[in-house]
Structures are given as C-alpha cells and as structure tokens.
Amino acid sequence: MENNVQLFGAYGLLLAKKYLNEEDRPEGLHGLSDKEIYRCINMFYERRYGKSLDIVKNRKELYSFARKESRYYILCENIKMLIMRICNFDLETVDLFMLKNLLTIYGNIYAVIWNYVDDFKFEECRLSKLTKDEVIDIVRGVLTEVDPSLEWLKIYNDIFDKRIIYLNELDDNEFKKLNDTLEDYDEDNFENACVKTKKGDHLVLLTYEGNIGDVISTVHEFMHYIIEIKRDNKEVTNILMEFPSIFYEYYALIYLKRMGYSDKEIKYLESYRTCDLWNGIVDTYLLSHYIKIFVENYEINEELDIEYFSLIADDDVKNLTYDEIMKNVYEQCDACTEFIMTNPQHLEGVTSYVVGSYLALNAIDRLGKNTLYNMKDYTNNISDYNPYDIFVGLGIDVDKLELKNIEKRRKKIRN
Numbered sequence: 376m377e378n379n380v381q382l383f384g385a386y387g388l389l390l391a392k393k394y395l396n397e398e399d400r401p402e403g404l405h406g407l408s409d410k411e412i413y414r415c416i417n418m419f420y421e422r423r424y425g426k427s428l429d430i431v432k433n434r435k436e437l438y439s440f441a442r443k444e445s446r447y448y449i450l451c452e453n454i455k456m457l458i459m460r461i462c463n464f465d466l467e468t469v470d471l472f473m474l475k476n477l478l479t480i481y482g483n484i485y486a487v488i489w490n491y492v493d494d495f496k497f498e499e500c501r502l503s504k505l506t507k508d509e510v511i512d513i514v515r516g517v518l519t520e521v522d523p524s525l526e527w528l529k530i531y532n533d534i535f536d537k538r539i540i541y542l543n544e545l546d547d548n549e550f551k552k553l554n555d556t557l558e559d560y561d562e563d564n565f566e567n568a569c570v571k572t573k574k575g576d577h578l579v580l581l582t583y584e585g586n587i588g589d590v591i592s593t594v595h596e597f598m599h600y601i602i603e604i605k606r607d608n609k610e611v612t613n614i615l616m617e618f619p620s621i622f623y624e625y626y627a628l629i630y631l632k633r634m635g636y637s638d639k640e641i642k643y644l645e646s647y648r649t650c651d652l653w654n655g656i657v658d659t660y661l662l663s664h665y666i667k668i669f670v671e672n673y674e675i676n677e678e679l680d681i682e683y684f685s686l687i688a689d690d691d692v693k694n695l696t697y698d699e700i701m702k703n704v705y706e707q708c709d710a711c712t713e714f715i716m717t718n719p720q721h722l723e724g725v726t727s728y729v730v731g732s733y734l735a736l737n738a739i740d741r742l743g744k745n746t747l748y749n750m751k752d753y754t755n756n757i758s759d760y761n762p763y764d765i766f767v768g769l770g771i772d773v774d775k776l777e778l779k780n781i782e783k784r785r786k787k788i789r790n
C-alpha cells in the first residue's frame with residue numbers, strides 16, 4: 376500500500392475511472408479495486424492536509440483533489456508519449472532530427488501556414504460539374520504527368536473498377552458487406568480514405584460529388600494507395616504519411632488551372648485544404664505550448680506553466696488576479712490533457728497533416744522536373760526515408776533548425 380501511495384494514487388484514480396482499462400493501469404495499480412485506489416488517494420490527502428476525509432461521503436471531493444494534484448503529472452506523461460510518437464517511437468529508434476528540431480519545425484510550420492492562411496480569402500463559388508468518366512480522365516492526365524513511366528497510370532487503370540469504391544453509390548446491404556470485409560472501419564465514418572481489408576489488400580473509398588473536387592480527392596486517396604502497396608508492410612514514419620498525398624493534391628490544382636478552370640474555382644477548391652489545415656493548426660497549437668515547455672525543461676509543472684503564461688500575457692491578462700490566472704492555467708492544462716488522452720490517433724493524423732502540408736508547400740514552391748522525379752521516388756519508397764532526408768531533399772535549410780544540448784534531453788526522454 377505504501378508503495379502505491381508513492382506511485383500517486385491520484386494518478387491511478389483519474390486513469391482508472393476515466394480513461395484506462397484495468398490492464399492498462401500503471402504497474403503498481405494492477406489489481407487494485409476502486410476502494411483501494413480511493414484509500415491511496417486518501418493517504419495522500421492526509422499527508423497534504425494533515426487530516427483525512429470520510430471516503431464514503433466525500434468521494435467527489437477526493438476526486439477533485441486527485442484531479443487537481445495529478446493534472447501536471449498526467450499531462451507530462453502524455454506529452455512525452457506524444458513526442459515519442461512524433462519522433463518515431465514506432466520504429467523503435469528515436470528520430471533525433473525530429474526530436475532535435477521539433478520546436479523549430481513547429482515554429483517554421485506555423486509561420487509558413489499562418490501566412491498561407493492569412494493570405495487566403497474565402498469566396499463562395501460553384502464548382503464545375505464533372506461526370507465520373509470525366510473525373511477519371513483528368514486523374515489519368517495528372518498521373519501521366521507526375522509519373523511519365525506510366526506505372527501509376529497502369530495501377531490506377533487496373534484498380535478503378537474493383538478497388539475504388541464510391542460510398543454514396545452503395546445501398547445499405549452493399550455497405551454492410553463492404554464494412555464486413557474491412558480490417559477496421561467505423562460505420563459512422565463515411566470518409567474518403569484508403570483502407571485495409573481483412574485479407575490485407577487495400578481499397579480506395581470515395582464519395583463522388585460530381586464536380587472537379589472529385590479529381591482532388593481521388594488523387595489524394597490514390598497516392599495513399601500507392602504508398603500502401605509499395606511499402607509492403609514496411610514501417611513508415613507516421614508524420615510522412617500525408618506528405619505525398621498533399622503534394623499531389625496541390626499538383627492536381629495546378630493541372631486543373633492549366634486546363635482552364637477559373638482562378639476563383641481553384642481558390643475555392645484550395646479552401647477545403649486550407650480549412651483542414653486550419654483545423655489541424657488549432658488542434659496542435661495548444662499542444663505546441665506544452666511540447667515547448669517539455670522539450671526545454673523536461674517537465675511541465677504549475678510554475679513553468681504560469682511563467683510561460685505570463686510571458687505571452689497581454690494587457691487583459693495583466694489585470695487578472697492570481698486566482699483568475701490559476702483558473703486559466705488549470706483549465707488550459709486540463710483541456711490539453713483531456714484532448715491528448717481522448718484523441719491519440721487523431722493527433723497523430725493531424726501532426727502528419729500539418730507536417731505533410733509544410734513539406735508539400737515547400738516542394739510546390741520549388742516545382743520543376745527534378746521535384747517530380749524526387750516526389751515519385753519518395754512516394755514509391757517512403758519507408759526508406761526519414762524526415763531528415765526529405766527536409767534536406769526539398770532544400771529546406773536544416774542547419775538553421777539545429778538546437779543545442781539535445782543528447783542529454785534525449786536520454787531523459789527515453790527512460
């Protein structure tokens with residue numbers, strides 16, 4: 376029991392009650408009943424306040440105490456896990472380049488993307504209608520340009536009547552049948568996607584809208600398909616997963632513009648991407664604040680949080696009382712913790728989307744014959760590349776990204 380108190384019963388309660396299955400509890404909390412966990416917290420409470428609570432009557436009070444006392448501990452653990460995922464934890468080697476430069480990369484990405492979003496004006500516009508055959512023809516045109524060897528075109532031709540499925544053309548029965556063949560697919564999730572079947576092959580799921588936007592979504596998902604069949608179960612750094620698809624989306628926009636579709640229409644199509652990107656930025660922005668505190672100090676606690684809070688404070692904040700500031704800081708910390716714990720996959724996807732957009736925008740800025748040649752190589756062999764290769768390959772000045780004293784932090788993060 377003593378050990379468990381040391382382990383911080385509060386942490387156990389919060390995780391056990393709200394987020395974790397029994398088997399996922401931190402080690403020393405395995406097999407403890409809720410009652411025992413409450414007792415741990417009560418012992419911790421006693422030490423803190425020199426009195427105990429009547430557990431039966433004051434569970435609610437005990438719970439809010441636990442939550443308050445454990446919030447930074449849990450946030451720290453979750454930020455650490457998130458950083459590990461961003462820096463290639465799955466590949467079992469920490470990607471030093473990403474780890475070293477995480478903050479600078481985030482900073483660069485935000486600067487590029489804020490500018491991009493800022494420039495952007497949303498104007499409602501009707502998109503030109505296209506039949507499915509016309510969509511297919513344009514996609515063929517794009518593929519012929521981006522891969523003059525015509526290998527991708529051949530793959531597309533081979534799959535479009537069997538493996539490209541238009542979700543909105545299925546009746547309930549067909550949909551259920553499709554759903555049963557998929558490895559994991561959420562019935563509520565009618566999304567454009569490249570998904571894996573139980574047999575281990577891949578399908579491209581699309582919703583046919585009947586306009587030039589279909590070209591963009593087909594190109595995006597088809598590039599996921601290429602990555603999937605080419606990587607052949609080899610691991611790919613998660614943050615590189617969206618990069619090729621986003622690049623070819625931008626390329627398809629250029630292609631459509633050359634075909635004579637109006638600037639206004641192309642801008643409107645681009646606005647979908649920009650909105651997604653905007654949402655991604657919003658979702659990762661709060662996190663980036665804590666990632667910054669964590670990478671610089673290797674911990675996050677109340678004092679550090681307040682310090683950062685006061686650094687970015689504007690005049691409004693300066694007029695707040697200490698209690699009001701604390702309330703803000705706690706709310707921010709709680710929101711962040713809750714968000715990471717309930718959306719781990721979403722956050723991986725969003726990170727991939729934001730980093731992928733940054734890389735794709737860089738590649739599009741330097742568009743030439745070589746770019747297309749390199750992009751084809753990245754796409755076909757993405758599992759052979761790590762982020763560093765691609766940053767260098769795209770001509771991004773990586774020397775400017777370097778941060779110091781990283782070895783030490785790396786060791787700490789690993790344990």
Ligand SMILES: [Zn+2]
Binds near residue numbers: 595599617620
């Ligand atoms: Zn995608």
